[in-house]
Amino acid sequence: MPYTQRRLNAAAILRLAWDVSAFTASNAMNETGLTRSTVIALCDDLVECGWLAELADARAAGEYRKGRPAKRYALRGDAGVVIGVDAGPHRITATVSDLFGAELGQAVEHVARDETETADRVALTDGAVSAALAAAGVGAARVLCITVGVPAPTDLNGVSPERGNPFWRLMNPGFAQHFADRGWPTVVENDANLAAVAEGSTGAGTGLPSYITLLSGERFGAGYVVNGQLVRGARGGAGEMWPLRLVENVGSADGIGLLLRDWIRTAKRSGELPLDSSLNSIPLKNLDAPAVFKAADAGDPYAVQLIEHMAERLARICAVLAGLLDVDRIVIAGAVAEAIDLLLERTRLRLAELTHPPAPDVVASKLGSGVVSAGAVTRALAYTRENALDLVLEDAVG
Known part of the structure; x- marks a missing residue:
């Protein structure tokens, strides 16, 4: 459709269709300021193009009983x-x-x-x-x-x-x-x-003007939303975390999953892992972040020690990000987010000590590995x- 006034009007109708479950010509007139004849003609075009479906009229749908039945339309979810x-x-x-x-x-x-x-x-x-x-x-x-x-x-x-x-x-x-x-x-x-x-659409960033999503698995990566806008940077590198190697007691962009796995496997190989730790019964190849979280939740002292070490590191990362961007919330996302309540509890306490009040809220994503x-x-x-x-x-x- 060429860039004409008709196209602009059609786009306005289609925006309405995307935002509501169904609409009538009167709804579209109120929303767009267009005349009834223009609205009906545009809706017919959009039906022919495949974007809209014409539904049972408003009387058949039980919306009113008197007067001329109004045509009803809806976006076709199966259009593509x-x-x-x-x-x-x-x-x-x-x-x-x-x-x-x-x-x-x-x-x-x-x-x-x-x-x-x-x-x-x-x-x-x-x-x-x-x-x-x-x-x-x-x-x-x-x-x-x-x-x-x-x-x-x-x-x-x-x-x-x-x-x-x-x-x-x-x-x-x-x-x-x-x-x-x-x-x-x-x-x-x-x-x-x-x-x-995703967090801004259906997750922990919904309704917030400024938040950071810190994706953590093997490595940290960050998505910044500031004043409602995703910040990408001049070359798309705004969320790259390599500067963490310059942060004292952090030193790299290695993520929660990678570090906990490396720490616990190194401890077992070196004999540092206490014999009475529940983690000792797990084969080396199965020692990973979820195993550490599970053991810490059960009160294993060595696992809790690792979580506290990670909390110090995570709090420093959050403090740096919060200090630079002054956001409302930091969301820890990815598969690792499903089991980090204990880690976040300790991270929040340390973050409060490292930042000017109020410290940003630090929460776990609820979107899991599918974020x-x-x-x-x-x-x-x-x-x-x-x-x-x-x-x-x-x-x-x-």
Whole structure:
């Protein structure tokens, strides 16, 4: 649809459709200031294009009994699908959603730790996407947008820097061009930024003007929302945490999962782990962050000691971020967030000592390991909504 007044009016109708379950011509007139004849003509166009469905009239729906029955319309949730991908270092998850955000299908591809630098990530991601579409029962022609989350900074074209950390190019080996070549509008974004998008949409950032989502697994990454805007930086690197190596008693961007696993395995190998610790009964290969959290929750003194050590480190990281950005809340996200109550209890106490009052609230995300996928779907839906009139629906072809 060309950029005319008619297009602008159609976009206004479609925005209304996205925000309500159903609407009448009168609703649209009140919302847009357009005449009845214009509204009805535009709705007919949007029905023909495949974006709207005409519903039973208001009288049939029981909304009123007298007068001329009013036409009712609604956005077609099945007009197309979007795909959100979390392309993490060791796990690639693809989720297919309808236009209301309801999950239709999901698939996962795993990458072994010793294959991280050699895996064909494009092929693995393609496999996950194809499997998710098959699980959803929809064809590739119905995809309106795909968003891929990667553990790397990305520019506005979805490209990660050639120079700097070589890990970035491993994690983002040309996803933007690859999926564009498949004919899909494509967004490639940093995973922590997408986690922040998810937290702002349905998580612990909802309703807050300024918050940080601190994604922690193997490494820390941060998504900053300040005054309601996601902060990306000039080259998409605003959330990179390499400066933590300059912070006293932190020294790296290593995440909670990696550090607790390394600390407890090192303790067992060196004989530092007390013989009466419950962690001693766990095979070395199974000693990881969840095992430490579980033991600490049960009162294991050595596990609690490790948690306190981690709390000191996390409090310093939060203090630095809070001091720079003056946010309301810091959300700890990722799979590790499911079991960190004890860690956060100690982190909050130490953070209060390190910062000027009031210290930001530090909470665990409730979105679990799917936080990046959820953010990717949300971002893909936002793209579709913003560009709907430039997209051709499969139902409208021919």
